[in-house]
Structures are given as structure tokens and as C-alpha cells.
Ligand SMILES: Cc1ncc(C[n+]2csc(CCOP(=O)(O)OP(=O)(O)O)c2C)c(N)n1
């Protein structure tokens with residue numbers, strides 16, 4: 001397992017040279033912002049203000065580190081859990097919250113609950129199905145490569161996704177055609193209530209890459225310097241024509257699978273406690289504080305500011321008028337079939353009468 005920063009925050013290896021001081025601070029801020037976002041969403045969910053949320057606590061280094069290793073021309077395929085990636089990619093909080101509340105400014109018009117995508121930041125909205133985006137990422141990467149572009153495509157997935165057929169078809173195809181795809185797999189130890197030991201008998205997930213003839217590496221997913229360094233290495237190799245790679249970020253999902261899950265039913269408090277000690281944010285905090293680039297006061301100030309920004313963004317999104325129910329069918333059909341048009345008419349009549 002590749003690790004550059006010890007759990008005590010001591011540098012043990014050589015990070016990528018593009019990790020300048022200002023970049024390190026930006027990465028730290030994005031990780032802290034992601035945790036505040038998580039906390040906020042988990043607070044407003046029980047009030048009935050959002051329907052569902054998938055927390056990312058514990059995985060901030062994997063998500064923020066990988067997102068920062070990309071360039072603007074690269075394409076990102078997040079899952080339902082990658083809010084930290086969206087934050088690191090610069091998605092404005094109001095836009096994110098418009099999506100969460102599915103209001104009339106929702107960029108996706110109510111399609112696909114709690115997943116975000118936009119063309120401008122090259123973020124492809126995910127399908128809820130596990131591993132479904134892997135073949136799509138490979139297809140887009142093939143098209144982009146044959147058009148002579150220099151974009152790399154990163155597809156996020158969980159440990160559970162490596163047991164799905166789509167993943168194996170996608171990685172095989174990517175290997176054969178040397179498509180510029182990074183399969184970024186966060187092994188957070190659980191697929192809802194199913195542990196990794198019931199997903200595979202393989203010693204690691206990274207070894208699966210070997211059968212497809214592509215590089216496969218396991219990186220400490222709670223070490224943001226290692227994640228950034230490894231992802232950047234393979235992203236740039238893919239950009240230069242070296243083909244795909246499979247990266248297993250070894251990490252842990254501290255929270256529930258989603259707000260619809262209760263992990264106390266299938267895992268021990270002791271396991272969670274052990275992983276809390278490996279917290280990715282406190283590791284980076286120790287490292288940056290020792291370098292004189294960060295302090296507790298600075299972090300407190302940043303948290304205050306970010307929370308206020310988030311509160312305002314949530315307020316704006318919540319007070320924006322809701323989508324018209326019929327918007328759910330906009331942008332779905334090139335030419336709306338008659339039976340859908342009939343249903344739309346009925347829906348509009350119904351909403352005019354009852355909403
Ligand atoms: C094809 C399919 N089967 C089942 C589900 C229900 N489901 C949603 S998330 C999930 C677990 C995914 O686990 P993993 O890939 O490890 O990702 P994680 O949630 O841990 O980030 C399952 C089974 C689904 N969305 N799609």
C-alpha cells in the first residue's frame with residue numbers, strides 16, 4: 001500500500017512536485033469544507049428538508065485528493081457519495097443545493113435524485129445503479145481519444161462495484177483499447193451491510209487489474225498526499241497515451257451508507273473507533289501545522305465562513321420556487337411520444353387542481 005504521510009502526520013515519502021504550499025492549503029480547506037457539508041446535510045435531513053444524503057466522512061482524502069489531481073479538461077464520473085469531489089471541482093454551493101432541493105433552478109430538472117452533473121465542469125451525472133457508469137466512462141474516453149483530445153476520464157466506484165459485470169466489461173475494454181480512464185475505487189470496507197470479505201476472495205481489489213493487463217495500485221485512502229500523487233501519476237500517464245489504471249483507495253466509511261441506513265445493525269463500534277484514529281483530516285492538519293501552513297484558529301475561522309456560506313446557499317435554494325412536476329419529462333425525449341404527451345397533460349391538469 002502506497003503511503004506518504006504517517007497517521008501521525010509525518011512525511012515518509014516524496015509527494016508530487018505540483019503540491020505547492022498554496023495547493024496543500026486549498027486541499028485542506030476542501031477536506032474541511034466537505035466535512036462541514038456532510039455535517040450540515042445530516043442535520044437538515046431529519047428536519048425533512050432533503051430526502052436523502054450519502055455521507056462521505058472518513059473518505060475526504062480519497063475524494064478531494066483525487067479531484068485535485070485532475071485538470072479542467074478531464075471528465076469526472078461521481079457516484080452518490082462524491083460531494084467532496086464536487087466541492088473540490090468548484091461546483092458553487094447554491095447550484096449543489098438547487099439540485100438537492102430539486103427546485104426550479106435545478107440544473108438536472110429533478111432527474112436523478114441526489115446526484116449532480118454539469119457539462120461546464122465536465123461532471124457526468126451518475127446513474128444510481130452500482131458500477132453502471134464504468135462502461136459509459138470507457139465509451140466516452142474512447143470517443144475522446146479518437147477525436148484526438150487529451151482528456152482523461154475518472155470513474156468513481158466503491159468496493160461493491162468490483163463485483164458487478166459492468167465493471168469487468170469496462171476495465172477489460174479499457175485495457176484492450178488503451179482508453180484514458182482511471183478506475184478510482186474507494187474500498188471503504190462496506191457495500192451497505194456487505195463487507196469486502198464477502199465481495200471477493202482476492203487479497204486486494206487492486207490485484208484485479210492484473211488480469212486485464214493494466215496497472216493496479218492500492219493507496220492509503222486516508223493519506224491525501226499519497227492519493228493525489230498516485231492519481232496524478234496515472235492521470236498524466238493516461239493523457240500521454242499510456243492507457244487506463246485501477247486505483248484502490250483503502251479507506252473507511254465512518255457514517256451510514258445513506259440516511260436510510262443504520263450501520264449499528266451490522267458492524268461494531270470498535271471497528272469505527274479504530275478507523276476514526278486514522279482520520280484523514282487530522283493527519284493533514286498535523287502535517288500542515290508542523291509546516292506552519294495551518295492552525296487551529298485558521299481552521300475554526302474557515303469553518304465559520306464556510307458554514308455561513310452554506311447556510312445562505314441552502315436558504316436561497318430552499319426559497320426558490322419548486323420545479324413544475326412536468327419538468328421531470330423535459331430533456332428526456334427528442335420527440336415526445338403520444339402516450340407520454342397524454343400523461344403530461346394529465347399530470348399538468350392534476351397539478352393545477354391539487355398543488
Ligand atoms: C445494480 C445495483 N444493485 C444494488 C443497488 C443498491 N445499492 C446502492 S449502493 C449499494 C452498495 C454499493 O457499495 P460500494 O460499491 O462499496 O459503494 P459505497 O456505497 O460503499 O460507496 C447498493 C447495493 C444499486 N444501486 N444498484
Ligand SMILES: [Mg+2]
Nearest residue numbers: 158159190191
Ligand atoms: Mg463500499
